[in-house]
Structure formats: C-alpha cells, structure tokens
Amino acid sequence: MAPAAPASLPMEADPSGFTERAPALVSLLPDEALSLALAQGDAFAVHAALTARLAREAAGAARDTLRELLAHRALFVVAERPPSLHSFLGTGLALTGLPPAPQQETPFIARRAVCLFGVPIWPLGEHMARRGRDGQLEVLGRVAGASGSRTARWRGLLAIGSVLLAGTGLAVAPFFEREVQLVNGLSRPVEVRLNERLITLQPGEIAKQELFGLGSPHHVEARWVGAQTPFEVLSLESTQRAVYNVLGAATLEVGHSSAPRGTHRLEGRTGSLEPQDEMLLQGSWERTVRDLADAGKWRQAAELARAIFLADPSAMQAGEQAALLLVNHSPVQALGFARELQRTFQADPVIGRLAQDIFLALGERSEAFTLYNTLVQTDPESVQKALMAVRVAPPEQQRTRYAQVLDRFPDSPEALRAVARVRLADGYAKEALNLLERAQAQGPESLEDLELRVRTLGSVKRFKDASAAVREFAKDPSRRTWELLLLAGRLARIAGPSRTQYISRDLIPPALTGSPEHMVTFVLLTGESSATEQDVKAVQEAGARDALELTRTVFKDWDKAVQMASTLSDKALSRLDPETAALLALELSHSKGPSSADPLFNSSLSLMAARKPLEAYVLTGEVKPDFPWLPPGLQAAAHLVRARVVPDNRFVEQAYARWADVLGGMARRALDAKYEEPSPQLPPSPPRFDRRFVHFTLFGLAQERAAAAKKAAEEAELARLPQAPKPEGDRIPRPWPAP
16 A cells, blocks of 8 residues: 655755645645745745646646645745835725725735726736734735736726726826836846846946836846856836846845835845835845845755856855755755756866765765766766766775876876875875876866965975965966965965065955955965954954954964854854864864864865864874875864874874975964974073173072973973874875875
C-alpha cells in the first residue's frame, strides 16, 4: 500500500506555508512548475502555475481541485504597501464591490478601480481588506491573478462610453498621465525596455519616465548593455507613480517632510509612490542584501543575492553571500544552489570553486567528487575539469591525482601551478618555484596565481623578486583590486623598504579611496601603519565598526578580544575577515568548548569547510588529510593556538606557523608579534665617566651576578623544551611526514 501523502510540505519546499493553508495542493504534486512556485514562496507564481495546469488538465478530480483552489482567493494574498486610494465626487481610485457594512469587520476581497462619478470603469486589481475599529478601511494585501478583469474593463467602458464621449475627459484626465521611475542598484549599466521605450541606466541612476494610459500594466524588460537576452521580464502595475527597481537591488527610502513617521523602505522590484512622496537612493545591492540579512529576512536576502549573481556571474560577492546565507539557514536549498551552479557553469573554474565550497561546507565532498568526475568523463580533454574534480577528491588522494593530471597535460600552466601548490604545501619550495617559472612561460597568471608565486618566493627568501612580481602585475590598472592591495601591503611589511619596489597606497582602487571602512581594514590587516580609535569611529556602519574594533583589540589585548568575540553580533560577524575569525574561533573552541565557536566558524564558507581539520590539530595535534591543503593563514592560526594549548611545545608550533605563512598574516601578527616585529636595539649609552674612574661596588657586583644566574636558569629551562625544527635538505619543516 502506497504511503499517504503528507498534509503539508516542509518549510524548505514551501516557505510561505501554502500547503499548510490549502492541503489539497499536495495532491497535485509532483508538478515541476508548481513545486518551483511553492519553493519560491511567490503567490503570483503559484496562481500562475495552477491556472496553467487548469488550462491543460482533463476532466476529473484533479481539475475539480484546481477550480476549488483558484476560487479560494484569500490563498493568493500578497502583503504589500496599501495602494493609493484618492477620489473626489466619486471620481478617482476607490475600492468597489464591498460587502454589506456588518460583514466588513472580517477580511473580504474588493476590487480597486478607476471610478467616474461612483461608477467603476477600469479595474486595477483585487485586494483583501477589512473595516477597522476606527471605521476606516484597512487594505491587508493584494490578491494574485485577479480573474475576469479584462472582461470587466471592457464591460465598464461600453456601459459608460457615451458619458466619456459627452465631455467627461476633464474628470479623467489626471489618470491618463502616468509616471514610472526606473532605478539601477547594480554595479553595471542596464538597458530597460519600458513598453516601447529603451532606457540605459547607469549604476546608481534613477530615471523618470512620463507615460500616458488608462491603467494597462507596463511591459518591462532589463538586460545588460549589448546583450540580446533579458535577465528580468515582468509586468509593472500602472499607477500614478510606479517604481521599477531592477532586480530589487537598490536600497530606496521613501517619504516626505510632512510625513508623521518619517521615511520608510521601499522593498521589492516594483512599488508605488504617493503624490507627495520623495524617493532617495541610499545604497546599491550590497547594502540591500546586508540590511535584509541584518533584519532577519535571510530568505529575501539570499534570493536577491542569488538573482544578482545568476544575472551577472562576475558578481562573485553576490554568489558568495547567497551561498553563505543558504548554508547557514537552509542546507537543503544551499545544496540545490550548489547543484545548480555545477550544472549551469561547467566550464567556469571560478564559479566551480564556489559550488565546490558549498558542497564542502555542507560536508558533501563525496557528492561533489561524483558530479565533477562525471564532467571529466564526458570531456576528458579538458584540463580545467580534471583539476576541478581533483580539488574535491578525497584529500589523501589529491597528491597522486594532481600528478596524474600533469602527466596528461605536461605543458598546461594550470596543471603546473596546481602541482606547484601541492609541492609548496609539502615544504618543497624550490621545486614549486621551478614549476611556477615553467607555468609563467606558458600563460598569464591570475591574482591567485600571483599570490602563490609571491609565497613561494618568500619561502626561499627572495622577497625582492616577489616585490617585483607584484609591481609588474599592478601595471595594469584593471588588476588593482582589494585583494591585490592586501597582498601588496603584507608583502611590503615583511620585505621592508629596501626590498619593496612599489608604494602600497598607490595600488588602492579609486572606488575605495573615500571609504573609511576599507582604509582602516587595510591598515589593520597589513600592519602598514596603526589605526586609532578615531579612525574606527569614523566608520558609520555599526557592524563594520564593531568588526574593526574587535580586529584592533586582537593586537592590543588578546584576552579582551576573545571575550568580545564570544558576544559579537551577526552584523559584525559578517564583516570579520576569515583569518581573524579562525584565530578567535579556535581559541574559543579550546577554552570554552566547540559550541561557543559556532558563530565565528559559520561566518564564511572556507571556515565551515576547514573547521574539522583545524579543531583536530588544535585540540589533539592530529594532522587530518585535508590540513595540508588549508590556506596558509588558517594553518598558522592552528599552529599558534596549539602553542597556547601545549605551551611546552610552543617553539615547534611557532616555527611551523612562520614556515606556513611567510607573509605574516593575522595569526602571526597577533600571537607571534615579538618575532614578527622585534623591538629596535638602542645604541649603548656613552659612559658618564672615564673608564679609569669606574669602580664597581660590592652591591652592584652582586646584582650583576644574580641577574646572570637568573638568565642562565631561564635559558636552561627553555633549552629543556622541544626546539624549533630545522629544514632537512630542500624541505621546509612541516608537521606531517614527507610524502
């Protein structure tokens, strides 16, 4: 006997609870269009899916169910800002079809329409409303898919056509002219087609368009400049002052000086303004996503970030934010997002790494390897697909698999760099450098490739050559990104002025020069100079300010920083850099228990994937198979926190940290600062008297002998401890055996 269908779907499949309010929907599944609409939580999409199903459904029980569901109008109510309702002498915008007064205290459905002397002539949509205790009508939401509106419109026009032709044009004239404001909160120019008009919007631009009509919805399309296919198509309700916010990306504030409650946020892709409203653009999509997440609206934030990323795959920050929100709040949806990226962007290694990071953060390495290994079998001549499959292979197999890829593609710069990364991780810096020089002769390098070469040169103490590589890479202004700036700043501090061949601040991207947050972050993460309390307070956004204050405290008062980290807000956690978060998370994990470190580890995909090997090393000293492949900054954090867990072994762990992270990241600057920045040695003071007149008293001689004895005892005690490992041949010390 087949199992009974569930009464409702889980929250991941039906976030808005449609099947809970209408269990009959479950009987219509499986249905791909309906399932997608339910997962989106979109009442309009659910109504459209049911309507399309009714049109093709044969007579029977399913068709009867569809009719009953579509007749349940309250099921498709969408909460939104109350619409504009203004009329004079029965002419204007009003709700029609109201039930008798005693029945208006419970929610009912009415139609908003353009009325002429009390006669509805042009329906605009259906809304759920009720009469409040104060006697005023309250509009609770809009009803998706109003039925019969076209017929009603033409019937209304025919019924009073003679009145319109008799000279009532002046009464209706205000409703002929419509205003549409188009807003671009994306980082690239966008072409918007509004009915027959084509408008190009620059990033951060608001364009006002004047149209004429009696209320027919506007057809709107948005596409990138020069593209043939739009990334967004929708029907915009025609109101006196309509707003189209491309993808809902821009942060919009609406209000007017006489408003008693000030301004309010206009959310979503479409909206409507009152005649007296003023609209201000307060931020781009980054702020919109952040504000939604900070307000606890993670689902809307994730959907917006995902939509932006799928429209513009070069916006990696949007994809990463969508992935992080989904992994933290809905692992099922996150897994679906990873599969979607793997399926859609098979030839893009950057997006492929994002998809793999989601799989790894969810602990689904085996599924990722199966999916990417299948791509290799379908396209065996693709070196990119082969390397992507090895990246998610079982960690203990990766050395062998990378070597096999290089054997198959001996002249591939990608394969050469992949094997070089493995050899550097295992401590063979000279061999890695030879491979990187071969790769550089075969093809250009990315910023990630440059960092690998800089770290390899640093491992063999060729800091001047590393500095020259950064200078050469930065000659192209388009390459001057935030990530390059951090790399250049850290290298400059380690190399010193005599070996640095550029000025770090000359590489600051122009878009960031006016950002106090980025400038303070640059100073803190690179040690280029010191950040004052006033510098941190100049950052306006509270979450960013708290994250920077914590980062600054890490260098000033470690114990206080750990205490601050345990109570850090979600707003600040999202702004903390991964190395700082890892360092504090590992300290909390061993001192207060793993659960206390959950928020910090969950602040980035890379930390989620790296948590098990990091904690295993800190708590037990075990080197998991995937520990060697972790980023150098995270390895250094594990070594230095391990040195605090086992103080007698601190010299060994400190040495491992220095060998792992030659650029001196956050962990080394916080917990190995004495080695990183030794105090300058002052020249000896000149003697106050000629040496012939210097006489040592018995008291002074006794003090000197006591100090020497104390120093000797301390040196003997330190000599008892395990000492820092030294290189063996060409291999830099590592805490795992040579492969």
